[in-house]
Amino acid sequence: MVSIVAQNVSVVFPMVGSDVRHGMKLKKQTERRGTQLGGKIILEDNRPAGILALDRLNLVAKPGDRIGLFGPNGSGKSTALRVLGGIYPPTAGHIEVNGKVSAMFSLNLGVNQEATGLENIELKGILHGLRREEIRELVPEIVDFSELGDYIHLPVKTYSSGMKMRLLFSIASAFRPDILLLDEWVSTGDKRFRRKVAQRMETILDQTPIVIVASHDHRRISSWANKIIQMKRGHAQMLDPVAFSEWQAWKEWKRGKKNRKKKKALQDS
Numbered sequence: 249m250v251s252i253v254a255q256n257v258s259v260v261f262p263m264v265g266s267d268v269r270h271g272m273k274l275k276k277q278t279e280r281r282g283t284q285l286g287g288k289i290i291l292e293d294n295r296p297a298g299i300l301a302l303d304r305l306n307l308v309a310k311p312g313d314r315i316g317l318f319g320p321n322g323s324g325k326s327t328a329l330r331v332l333g334g335i336y337p338p339t340a341g342h343i344e345v346n347g348k349v350s351a352m353f354s355l356n357l358g359v360n361q362e363a364t365g366l367e368n369i370e371l372k373g374i375l376h377g378l379r380r381e382e383i384r385e386l387v388p389e390i391v392d393f394s395e396l397g398d399y400i401h402l403p404v405k406t407y408s409s410g411m412k413m414r415l416l417f418s419i420a421s422a423f424r425p426d427i428l429l430l431d432e433w434v435s436t437g438d439k440r441f442r443r444k445v446a447q448r449m450e451t452i453l454d455q456t457p458i459v460i461v462a463s464h465d466h467r468r469i470s471s472w473a474n475k476i477i478q479m480k481r482g483h484a485q486m487l488d489p490v491a492f493s494e495w496q497a498w499k500e501w502k503r504g505k506k507n508r509k510k511k512k513a514l515q516d517s
């Protein structure tokens with residue numbers, strides 16, 4: 249059965265060389281401002297030695313799970329996705345993955361700028377663990393979806409950034425994974441292409457057994473996810489989706505109330 253199980257998974261980014269010098273300044277600022285952003289800074293002999301980006305993540309994902317990772321900047325969402333996708337090794341803990349994983353972010357990874365669009369399709373396919381015949385079968389669909397026409401035969405370095413994203417999205421979305429990891433909802437290209445992307449993403453989100461999305465968009469997370477993980481300073485907490493929606497609605501109402509009060513005070517003055 250398709251699944252991901254993470255047990256006490258932590259990720260520490262060590263600070264070395266000049267990082268440590270800059271880290272000293274950062275620590276002083278952090279203390280002064282009392283900010284709660286980012287993973288905990290690990291100190292050794294009062295010197296910053298690393299950042300605890302992910303702190304003992306426990307997760308069990310099964311088919312049908314739609315998991316939303318939510319939290320402020322630096323809370324560990326991207327790190328969690330990258331460690332689950334095998335991009336970062338865990339510093340501690342254990343991850344067991346059953347199924348083909350597609351991390352639909354860092355799409356530039358593994359792209360050869362000198363190679364043509366077609367050659368990059370093959371390169372990416374190999375990186376995804378597909379056989380050459382499987383890749384060849386997907387080529388027409390990828391080329392057609394990208395609408396790159398004759399540019400598919402030119403080196404990728406000649407593409408505009410939008411053209412490159414068209415190619416990379418067309419490739420990434422053609423490989424049908426068992427487990428899909430997304431860092432924010434994908435949207436790329438010009439207006440017409442964005443509509444195509446949205447339609448394709450809807451199908452993929454429907455058909456993929458396990459999907460994990462990190463996002464700041466609490467409304468979308470509320471309406472889509474059946475499991476919600478709130479990240480805070482590297483620490484993950486499972487939230488009840490109904491309680492999450494109510495909490496977000498209350499926060500919005502409070503923000504609205506504050507704004508209305510400000511507006512009234514301005515009108516009265």
Ligand SMILES: Nc1ncnc2c1ncn2[C@@H]1O[C@H](COP(=O)(O)OP(=O)(O)OP(=O)(O)O)[C@@H](O)[C@H]1O
Nearest residue numbers: 261286287299301320321322323324325326327328
């Ligand atoms: N390559 C890196 N080297 C050192 N520290 C890193 C690195 N990547 C992330 N961090 C640190 O790890 C912590 C978690 O970062 P991460 O990118 O996972 O957060 P995030 O929740 O995805 O943030 P955002 O919403 O801003 O994208 C932060 O404190 C960040 O400073």
